[in-house]
Amino acid sequence: xxxxxxxxxxxVTQMGNDKSIKCEQNLGxxxxxxxxxxxxxxxxxxxxxxxxxxxxxxxxPNRFSPKSPDKAHLNLHINSLELGDSAVxxxxxxxxxxxxxxxxxxxxxxxxxx
Amino acid sequence: xxxxxxxxxxxxxQEGDNSIINCAYSNSASDYFIWYKQESGKGPxxxxxxxxxxxxxxxxxxxxxxxxxxKHLSLQIAATQPGDSAVxxxxxxxxxxxxxxxxxxxxxxx
Numbered sequence: 616x617x618x619x620x621x622x623x624x625x626x627v628t629q630m631g632n633d634k635s636i637k638c639e640q641n642l643g644x645x646x647x648x649x650x651x652x653x654x655x656x657x658x659x660x661x662x663x664x665x666x667x668x669x670x671x672x673x674x675x676p677n678r679f680s681p682k683s684p685d686k687a688h689l690n691l692h693i694n695s696l697e698l699g700d701s702a703v704x705x706x707x708x709x710x711x712x713x714x715x716x717x718x719x720x721x722x723x724x725x726x727x728x729x
Numbered sequence: 730x731x732x733x734x735x736x737x738x739x740x741x742x743q744e745g746d747n748s749i750i751n752c753a754y755s756n757s758a759s760d761y762f763i764w765y766k767q768e769s770g771k772g773p774x775x776x777x778x779x780x781x782x783x784x785x786x787x788x789x790x791x792x793x794x795x796x797x798x799x800k801h802l803s804l805q806i807a808a809t810q811p812g813d814s815a816v817x818x819x820x821x822x823x824x825x826x827x828x829x830x831x832x833x834x835x836x837x838x839x
Binding site for chain 2 (some may be wrong): 712723
């Protein structure tokens, strides 16, 4: 059973397009996250949601909009894609935010913007 | 910039030797630290954690040491195996959640 799953695994698209990445966790966790990993493997948090509510929104362009329809899902929608958006995006979850010790990561979505 | 970093981007060790991966952090208020392992094409995977009220914690073949005086964290892997080849990240928990370091690529030589 996959604890944290993401779709698609690979996404290749043109500049200016709009795309979405989906994330689901079956761990019963309250908190979910989106991270961006650049070509140098640096992991940077983008968003944190606790019980469907946004609690962290790092300095991310407003072209990125997370949506949490329920606490098991956190999707990431990106408008007007730019070359610099190319990266691997990881979804993660943890039991709760205030006890956010162990985060469980999904397999990642490699986004390539041409 | 990030408050957590690693001293070496790449560490090469012989199979069977012990590996030591180091990490420096700058936020003295951080109360919790984690080591993650990321294999090629996969997401980070939890290895071991340590709270700030401890200075050492052992797992299976792994040991984490925390020196709060110099704000230094290390991961020791005993009897390194080919399956240990990965990028290792330290992470610290602060007010805004986890902050990750840049990662060290551990290469195992036969």
